[in-house]
Amino acid sequence: MSYQAPYKDMQWLVEQAYQSQNLAELNSLQDFDLDLANAIIDEANKFASHVLVPLNAVGDTQGCQFENGQVTTPNGWKEAYAQFRDSGWIGLALPEAFGGQGLPKYIAQPVNEMWLSSNLAFVMFAALAQGGSEILLKFASDDVKARYLTQIVTGEWTVAMSLTEPNAGSDLGALATKAVPQADGTYQIKGQKIYITYGEHDMADNIVHLVLARTPDAPAGSRGISLFAVPKYRVSDEGICGEFNDVRCTGIEHKTGLHGSPTCSISYGDNDACVGELIGELNQGLMAMFVLMNEARLSCGLQGVALGELAYQKALQYAHERVQGAGVGGKRVAIIEHPDVQRMLLSIRSETFGLRALGYQIAALLDVSEHSQDPVRVRMAESRIALLTPIFKGFATEQANDMAGTAIQIYGGMGFVEETGIAQVMRDARITTIYEGTTGVQAKDLVHRKIRMDQGVAMCQLLTDMRDDISAAPQSQPHQRLAVAVDQLANVIDGVLLNPNADTAKLDAVSVPFLKAMGGICCAWQLARLAQQAQINQAQDDGFFRNVMALADFYSAYQLPLAQAALTTVSQEQNGVGAYQF
Amino acid sequence: MSYQAPYKDMQWLVEQAYQSQNLAELNSLQDFDLDLANAIIDEANKFASHVLVPLNAVGDTQGCQFENGQVTTPNGWKEAYAQFRDSGWIGLALPEAFGGQGLPKYIAQPVNEMWLSSNLAFVMFAALAQGGSEILLKFASDDVKARYLTQIVTGEWTVAMSLTEPNAGSDLGALATKAVPQADGTYQIKGQKIYITYGEHDMADNIVHLVLARTPDAPAGSRGISLFAVPKYRVSDEGICGEFNDVRCTGIEHKTGLHGSPTCSISYGDNDACVGELIGELNQGLMAMFVLMNEARLSCGLQGVALGELAYQKALQYAHERVQGAGVGGKRVAIIEHPDVQRMLLSIRSETFGLRALGYQIAALLDVSEHSQDPVRVRMAESRIALLTPIFKGFATEQANDMAGTAIQIYGGMGFVEETGIAQVMRDARITTIYEGTTGVQAKDLVHRKIRMDQGVAMCQLLTDMRDDISAAPQSQPHQRLAVAVDQLANVIDGVLLNPNADTAKLDAVSVPFLKAMGGICCAWQLARLAQQAQINQAQDDGFFRNVMALADFYSAYQLPLAQAALTTVSQEQNGVGAYQF
Incomplete structure (x- = not known):
């Protein structure tokens, strides 16, 4: 079975979000109306079904390989990345000034949902590019922006989010990676990080690690953490990749799911030759990182929706095809005729629909907060987003686990057989309640x-x-x-x-x-x-x-x-x- | 971390079940008191922790291999089976007349729980031997009993339960495997079955398949199904293995969990040389199979308890060791100090404890139904068991999935890394809500x-x-x-x-x-x-x-x-x- 964008749902829920947040009133969104939204959803669906969907099982079966500090992504990954990049999808909702398309969030939301349903492991770089760009836009110096942003927005380089250390997971305040200031204003970075999604791979020319670290005289705990841009290859004044920056991948995890996305351990500065550039103010790193983190949390919530949709489509198709048991009059029927199977399908369908609606409302609120000229309206939108973010992230991902389990249950014994692909949804979903904050x-x-x-x-x-x-x-x-x-x-x-x-x-x-x-x-x-x-x-x-x-x-x-x-x-x-x- | 029998829980809950069902009153159980129960729990714990626990991860990592109709079990499986058999554990609750130890169910229950926690994939043959023996005891002719039972009870041979066909899963009435009567009173068996646990393996000399099939003039649907003993090697009048009985394994499933236990597709009678012996009456096969099925359902419920216990022990140990976040006064603490982690641990602990108590009560009721001389008491016990069986099977296995997920959540990111072993519990648990009736x-x-x-x-x-x-x-x-x-x-x-x-x-x-x-x-x-x-x-x-x-x-x-x-x-x-x- 092959995933298809739930076009009618998306179209109608985008319309509902657009209208209930009065996006038509916002001047800077005049060019981005519902017709455009539908046209883009349509384009994205073609790309998703032709390029991303066929690679989802490949990624799961093959996984990533690690050898001598190099990560090899699954067959087809590299080519799909090139197509994704060349089609301009990475910068969809990023500024035109840096090569993006400047689309509002309410349009990017269904597109992102599609990517996540089609191939979650593959597309994780996209949310990192989005969040990483937003951090640089908000906190980086003009110099850093000029040298990094276009490459990130156009997908020439990817972004990695480098927070966790073996002893600092949920408790970031405990991290120990060091950043020592140099005469030229840069910092020497030294330390080990783990669980870095796409921290190393073979799909792009450079990888910009956004690393949380501590300067020598920083206060203890979370108030002494600063954020640094640490590229795999150093970036020249003209924004060109130069020498290797002593950023080494030391291994990848053997995970329950998301096999296609490399989860890396990275060692920075083994040879004292790892240079980082400060992003934002000293000791304000967590605040900056929270821009990316909030983005990532909303993406996680959307992952819940996307995996729920994928589970639903697979289970629905199976329920239509599988004949088992008798219906009214004793005739053998497809299992979709059984009320208990209908109950299971509806539990996924209704949950996905409700969560999707909630997520689309949040996306429209993000547009309000960014584009409205009315400070009260902006403040209201921001406070609603702040309240809904943990709910959407936490609940949608918890439900994704349940929904994947329910879909397996609809498959019966076939659900436990890996070839059907439904167990992959469960295995992939399992991390969503953990990463970006449990x-x-x-x-x-x-x-x-x-x-x-x-x-x-x-x-x-x-x-x-x-x-x-x-x-x-x-x-x-x-x-x-x-x-x-x-x-x-x-x-x-x-x-x-x-x-x-x-x-x-x-x-x-x-x-x-x-x-x-x-x-x-x-x-x-x-x-x-x-x-x-x-x-x-x-x-x-x-x-x-x-x-x-x-x-x-x-x-x-x-x-x-x-x-x-x-x-x-x-x-x-x-x-x-x-x-x-x- | 290494599983240890929850000795105090088991001891006390066995005592509670023993007393509340008044087992001391039953004459034929006079020799089987609580002291004996405790001694056996102790012995079983030694065997479980020395032999079974170390092989659990081996089975998961290595899985079974299939080649040319042969199944190779994981390293150590064969030797562990020999030890299990030679220690007499298979016939623990089976009649002494056939080489068993004749222990009551209330004592076998904690022992079985231990096996299931230690290595569910390995020990699945034990419930099959128990249920298979009970079918033969109840329905087989004296001749069949004499030729098969001792070998099964002593573990010289294993039992396979052969119900499902590609088009007949939950709906057994749809099965198509044929059984044609021969002049000598035996039947020619022909058909394909799937999902046969231990349908083929390298651990025992013979495998007795209990096969549901249809005779040529049988009524349609579930009223036309008969049960046959179909050994892999034919069994002589003296109960000795003879020539190959045309029972071929055609493949094993690539499963999400339970990698160590082979789930086989079996083809019976490809060369028209597969002989089966009728067990019980013609067309009464489902009724006979339900003896095994009820046994298997109660075993599934106990699997839920056992996997919950395993998940709890692992998560508890991790929560004690993992330091993260601050407790009262800002000092870093083990995560077990966090109320949310305590909540998660208690949700597993309380569910496991309650389900264990329920399961032990059912085991004691089985003893009442078997050993009481009072027909009213027997009838009451039987009707209570009948009512509780679907509840225990259904609820304990659903909860096992939740509990395994919760345990992963306690591990955080480490829960998604296969090496910790906690994800295996989730993967193994996933089938328990499906097999033996969803x-x-x-x-x-x-x-x-x-x-x-x-x-x-x-x-x-x-x-x-x-x-x-x-x-x-x-x-x-x-x-x-x-x-x-x-x-x-x-x-x-x-x-x-x-x-x-x-x-x-x-x-x-x-x-x-x-x-x-x-x-x-x-x-x-x-x-x-x-x-x-x-x-x-x-x-x-x-x-x-x-x-x-x-x-x-x-x-x-x-x-x-x-x-x-x-x-x-x-x-x-x-x-x-x-x-x-x-």
């Missing part, structure tokens, strides 16, 4: 930074928006069920999350259940809104819009209760984790 | 056969037992929460499950949520009972018993709400799956 890290960010430090302002605005939507459709069952869940959520926010006397350990213990509750309620909210819109549109296209309403019904009956159960857990926690002695 | 098949069995066809009799007895336990401890929080869930369950049973007008398609759609609700409530019930017992015992050993109480608290706060959410889904389903057009 679900636990997202949940802490949500509870402490995004809600408590914000004194619940963004959260209350979200509740208000949900309630406004609910009161607009008082007769609809998904809205009625959502209303109950939102009341329960509001009580938990007031009684637990914003409780000034709340015990931090207890909040941390329930933070992941709380994040999951938020995720489920956000999806139910999106689906309810969409169902209302679908009801209005119903005459236009019976099938699609009736199905949207059915998805909202299904989600409110099958998934929303799980979100409410998680809220119950948040309320009930008293001494649950504390009472046990390990 | 979760959907279990759920249908539960709803239709075990509840509706039974008119709710066994179900109501279970509710009564739960309520009796609840009323015995009205002050305890886990009991109070359980009481609410049990009331909700009773309403769902009356209003939906036993509703004479219920729509079958709707019941099927909610059958898996219902099964999960039952599983969660059964675990919460077991944990609440155990907590009450632990409170009584508290003075004896503060740590262990206080922890049991903490587990019951945790489960009632974090897991039980999910069971209740699933009940809400069962109540809310109206047209959820029916309204969507695929």
